Amino acid sequence: MAAFSVPPVEVSLSKRVQEMVLHGEEPVGPYICRSGKDVGENEDIMSTSPVPIIDLNRLCSSKISDKEREEELEKLRSALSSWGCFQGIGYGISASFLDKIRQVSKEFFKQPIEEKNKYAKTVFDFQGYGADPVPEHGQSLDWSDRLFLDVFPEDRRQYNLWPQMPISFREVLEDYTEKMKMVTEITSKAMAKSLNLEENCFLEQFGKQAQLAARFNYYSPCQRPDLVLGLKPHADGTAYTIILQDDVGLQVLKDGKWYTVPKDPTALLVMGDQMEIMSNGIFKSPVHRVLRNLKKDRVSVAMFYTPEVGKEIGPEDGLVNGDEAKIYKRVKDYAETHWKFYQRGMRALHTAHV
Numbered sequence: 269m270a271a272f273s274v275p276p277v278e279v280s281l282s283k284r285v286q287e288m289v290l291h292g293e294e295p296v297g298p299y300i301c302r303s304g305k306d307v308g309e310n311e312d313i314m315s316t317s318p319v320p321i322i323d324l325n326r327l328c329s330s331k332i333s334d335k336e337r338e339e340e341l342e343k344l345r346s347a348l349s350s351w352g353c354f355q356g357i358g359y360g361i362s363a364s365f366l367d368k369i370r371q372v373s374k375e376f377f378k379q380p381i382e383e384k385n386k387y388a389k390t391v392f393d394f395q396g397y398g399a400d401p402v403p404e405h406g407q408s409l410d411w412s413d414r415l416f417l418d419v420f421p422e423d424r425r426q427y428n429l430w431p432q433m434p435i436s437f438r439e440v441l442e443d444y445t446e447k448m449k450m451v452t453e454i455t456s457k458a459m460a461k462s463l464n465l466e467e468n469c470f471l472e473q474f475g476k477q478a479q480l481a482a483r484f485n486y487y488s489p490c491q492r493p494d495l496v497l498g499l500k501p502h503a504d505g506t507a508y509t510i511i512l513q514d515d516v517g518l519q520v521l522k523d524g525k526w527y528t529v530p531k532d533p534t535a536l537l538v539m540g541d542q543m544e545i546m547s548n549g550i551f552k553s554p555v556h557r558v559l560r561n562l563k564k565d566r567v568s569v570a571m572f573y574t575p576e577v578g579k580e581i582g583p584e585d586g587l588v589n590g591d592e593a594k595i596y597k598r599v600k601d602y603a604e605t606h607w608k609f610y611q612r613g614m615r616a617l618h619t620a621h622v
């Protein structure tokens with residue numbers, strides 16, 4: 269299968285965008301529309317989308333009948349094999365806590381650049397404040413502000429890069445990390461059960477030291493949302509990513525059409541490439557992007573969940589009948605392979621095909 273290729277963006281535009289971000293400028297003038305669509309495309313941002321909602325409480329609670337549980341599992345399987353993602357609710361995390369993590373994220377980004385630059389990273393680093401690593405000449409850059417922090421295993425934390433302001437940032441992120449560990453456990457088990465597999469099989473593949481990294485994204489209001497994207501079309505190289513948003517802007521591609529992920533204060537969106545590999549292609553990993561908004565800013569927290577460093581993962585035995593049926597092979601550190609393609613605006617899933 270050919271790699272998914274996103275239309276290249278002019279090198280000059282990429283450079284210009286980065287310079288403008290640094291100087292807090294807004295885009296004006298005849299730039300190429302980065303989504304390749306007509307001006308005014310953002311009008312569909314408010315359209316309601318049928319991105320499936322899965323109630324995880326219905327899968328875990330003893331008060332739910334077997335029939336209802338089966339129905340929810342079927343819904344989950346169908347969501348992941350058609351949309352490749354779902355909005356998860358019922359994880360048992362309070363709305364007020366989710367508001368807290370959105371709040372500290374926004375407060376961090378609203379600070380003056382000098383304050384944020386205390387946590388600045390170089391263009392070669394992953395962790396810290398600032399744009400993605402930029403080794404590729406002409407790599408297309410996103411119109412967003414970012415903070416990227418490894419949060420689990422704990423020895424990967426670089427606390428010197430964790431913001432000291434707002435004052436509660438560290439405590440809230442530590443708490444959020446614990447909650448996300450619980451979310452990955454519930455989600456991985458639910459995914460396995462939806463495929464009639466032993467519930468721990470995916471967790472065992474990821475390993476006990478599976479990694480979590482938080483990417484805080486901030487998209488300021490933009491005078492020309494028709495000209496720039498907050499985040500270019502891409503898929504995630506993670507086992508799966510868990511996205512918390514405070515407003516609309518995120519869109520997923522399905523059957524050639526972009527759908528806006530609705531705003532739901534307690535929902536966590538789940539999607540990622542490695543689940544496609546481990547489910548032997550039954551689940552799909554969707555391409556997604558983020559649009560900018562004329563008047564409102566937006567914050568999201570993407571928690572990247574990846575297998576332990578150096579751990580091989582592959583299609584579950586229960587899903588393949590002999591090697592012929594295998595669509596994907598076993599891979600190791602796929603997220604790194606993915607990253608190299610991502611920087612060139614491409615997908616990496618073809619590298620995992622048999």
Ligand SMILES: O=C(O)CCC(=O)C(=O)O
Nearest residue numbers: 483485513518558568570
């Ligand atoms: O901002 C969002 O909602 C999406 C973020 C995302 O796709 C990413 O960080 O990979």
Ligand SMILES: [Fe+2]
Nearest residue numbers: 502503504556
């Ligand atoms: Fe993403």
